[in-house]
Amino acid sequence: MVEYLLIGLISFILGGVVIWFLQKYLYKKEFFSAKQEARQILQEAKQEAKQIQREASGQAKELLYQMRSEFERETKEKRRDLQRLENRLLKREEQLEKKIAILERKEDALNHREKELENKEKDIEERKIIYEKLLQEERQKLEALAQMTSEEAKQLLLKQVEEETRHEAAKLIRQIENEAKEEANKKAKEILALAINRYAGEFVAEKTVSVVPLPSEEMKGRIIGREGRNIRALEAATGIDVIIDDTPEVVVLSGFNPIRREIARLSLERLVADGRIHPARIEEVVNKTTQEVETAIRETGEQVCFDVGIHGFHPEIVKLLGKLKYRTSYGQNVLQHSMEVAFMAGIMASELGLDPKEAKRAGLLHDIGKAVDHEVEGPHALIGAELAKKYGETEAIVHAIAAHHEDVPPETVLAILVSAADTLSGARPGARKETLESYIKRIENLEKIAQSFDGVCKAYAIQAGREVRIIVESELLSDEDITLLAHDVAKRIEQEVRYPGQIKVFVIREKRAVAYAK
Missing domain, CATH: 3.30.300.30 (ANL, C-terminal domain)
Incomplete structure (x- = not known):
C-alpha cells in the first residue's frame, strides 16, 4: 500500500516537473516568436517612416517650387507695375517742368505788367492831384457866386429830388391801388353773381319737433298704454320725447337728433296704422324702421355724390352725407346747403382757373361735422375736419373744412372759396329763416x-x-x-x-x- 502511495507521489512529482519544463519551453518559444514579430513590426515601421519621409520631402520640394514660382511671378508683376509707375512719374515730372517754365514766363510777364501799372498809377495820382486842385478852385468860385457851401447845395438838391420822387411814387401807388381795387371788385362781383345766378336751392322750415296725426283721440290712450308702459318703451327705443297734450288728434315728438326723431315718427305712424301697440311690437317696429332709415341714408348719400359728380368717398363719408338730409340749420336743409356750396365753389374755382372738382369736394364736405355735432363736442367745422382726415381726404380738403368758419385761419385759396360759397348759400334771399x-x-x-x-x-x-x-x-x-x-x-x-x-x-x-x- 505504501509502495503504491510512493509510486503515485513520485508520478505526481515527475508529472509536475514535466509540466513545468513544458510550460517553460512553450513560454520561451512564445517569447522568441513575439520578439521576432516585434522586430518585424519595428522594421516595417521604419520602412514606412522612411517612405513617409521620402513622400513628405517630395511634397515639400514641390511646394517650395510652387512658392518660388509664385514669388517670382509676383515679383515680375510688381517690377512691371513699378516700371509703369516710374514711367508715369517721369512723364508727370516732364509735364511739371513744362508747366513751371510756362509759369515762370507768365510771372515775368506779370512783373512787367505790374511795373507798367505802377507807372500808370503814379501818372493817375499826379493827374488826380491836378484835377482836385482845379475842382477846388471851381468850387470856390461857385460858392463865391452862390453864397452857399457845396454840402448845403448837395442837401438842397437831394431834398428837392426826394420830395418830387416821393410825390410821384405816392400818386403812382394810389393809382395802382385804385385800379386794382376796381378791377378786383368788378371781377369778384362778376364771379359771385355768376355763381348765385347759376344755382338756386330749396328752403325748409327749421324744427326740432315732429307731429304725428292720429285717427282718433282714443289712439292716445293706446299709445300711452297701461301705466304708461307703451310710451316709455317708445321713448327708450328711440331716445325721443313723446309729448301727448290737449291738442286734438296729434302726438308731438321732440328731440335735437333729427335721425332719431325721423325713426320715431315713422315707427309711430306704422304702429298707429297697424293698431297693435305693445312694448314687444314697438321694439320690433323701431328696429325695422332703423334699418330702413339707415338704408335710405346710404342711398341718399350715394345719390348726392352722383348729382354733384364727385366720387371716391369713403363709405362712412357717404353715410354722413346722407344723414345731413335730416339736419337743418336756421331753417335751411344742411344737405341742400352743402350741395349749393359745392356747386358755387366749383363755379368760382372754374372762373379763377382752379380745380373745380377739388372745390366741389371741399364744398360738399364742409358741413359734414353737423351730421354728428349733437353726439361729439366741439365746433362742427373742426369735427368735420377730423372726420375728413380720418377717412382719407387730402390736407387741402381738411384745411378748407376746418377754416370755413375761421376756427382756424384760412391759408389756401380753396379754404377762402369754400368760406365764401358757404356765406353766399346762407345769405341768399329765402335761404334761411329763424323763428x-x-x-x-x-x-x-x-x-x-x-x-x-x-x-x-x-x-x-x-x-x-x-x-x-x-x-x-x-x-x-x-x-x-x-x-x-x-x-x-x-x-x-x-x-x-x-x-x-x-x-x-x-x-x-x-x-x-x-x-x-x-
Whole structure:
C-alpha cells in the first residue's frame, strides 16, 4: 500500500516537473516568436517612416517650387507695375517742368505788367492831384457866386429830388391801388353773381319737433298704454320725447337728433296704422324702421355724390352725407346747403382757373361735422375736419373744412372759396329763416344767465347764440377769477338752456390806466 502511495507521489512529482519544463519551453518559444514579430513590426515601421519621409520631402520640394514660382511671378508683376509707375512719374515730372517754365514766363510777364501799372498809377495820382486842385478852385468860385457851401447845395438838391420822387411814387401807388381795387371788385362781383345766378336751392322750415296725426283721440290712450308702459318703451327705443297734450288728434315728438326723431315718427305712424301697440311690437317696429332709415341714408348719400359728380368717398363719408338730409340749420336743409356750396365753389374755382372738382369736394364736405355735432363736442367745422382726415381726404380738403368758419385761419385759396360759397348759400334771399320768438328768447336767456354773476359789466350773445362774450370789471375780478367765472357760466348754461352743439363762453378782463398832463 505504501509502495503504491510512493509510486503515485513520485508520478505526481515527475508529472509536475514535466509540466513545468513544458510550460517553460512553450513560454520561451512564445517569447522568441513575439520578439521576432516585434522586430518585424519595428522594421516595417521604419520602412514606412522612411517612405513617409521620402513622400513628405517630395511634397515639400514641390511646394517650395510652387512658392518660388509664385514669388517670382509676383515679383515680375510688381517690377512691371513699378516700371509703369516710374514711367508715369517721369512723364508727370516732364509735364511739371513744362508747366513751371510756362509759369515762370507768365510771372515775368506779370512783373512787367505790374511795373507798367505802377507807372500808370503814379501818372493817375499826379493827374488826380491836378484835377482836385482845379475842382477846388471851381468850387470856390461857385460858392463865391452862390453864397452857399457845396454840402448845403448837395442837401438842397437831394431834398428837392426826394420830395418830387416821393410825390410821384405816392400818386403812382394810389393809382395802382385804385385800379386794382376796381378791377378786383368788378371781377369778384362778376364771379359771385355768376355763381348765385347759376344755382338756386330749396328752403325748409327749421324744427326740432315732429307731429304725428292720429285717427282718433282714443289712439292716445293706446299709445300711452297701461301705466304708461307703451310710451316709455317708445321713448327708450328711440331716445325721443313723446309729448301727448290737449291738442286734438296729434302726438308731438321732440328731440335735437333729427335721425332719431325721423325713426320715431315713422315707427309711430306704422304702429298707429297697424293698431297693435305693445312694448314687444314697438321694439320690433323701431328696429325695422332703423334699418330702413339707415338704408335710405346710404342711398341718399350715394345719390348726392352722383348729382354733384364727385366720387371716391369713403363709405362712412357717404353715410354722413346722407344723414345731413335730416339736419337743418336756421331753417335751411344742411344737405341742400352743402350741395349749393359745392356747386358755387366749383363755379368760382372754374372762373379763377382752379380745380373745380377739388372745390366741389371741399364744398360738399364742409358741413359734414353737423351730421354728428349733437353726439361729439366741439365746433362742427373742426369735427368735420377730423372726420375728413380720418377717412382719407387730402390736407387741402381738411384745411378748407376746418377754416370755413375761421376756427382756424384760412391759408389756401380753396379754404377762402369754400368760406365764401358757404356765406353766399346762407345769405341768399329765402335761404334761411329763424323763428324770431325762439331766437330772441335764446339770446335773452344766455345774456341773462351771464349778467347774473357778480363782477360782470356787460354780456353779449353773438354768432346766433353760439358764443357768449362777457366783459368783467377788472377791479372786482382777477385773472384767476375769470377762469372760474367762465366755467361757472358754462355749467349754468348747460343746466338751464337746451341747445344743439356747443356754446362758447368768452370772458374779457381789461385793465386801463389814465393820467393827465397839466
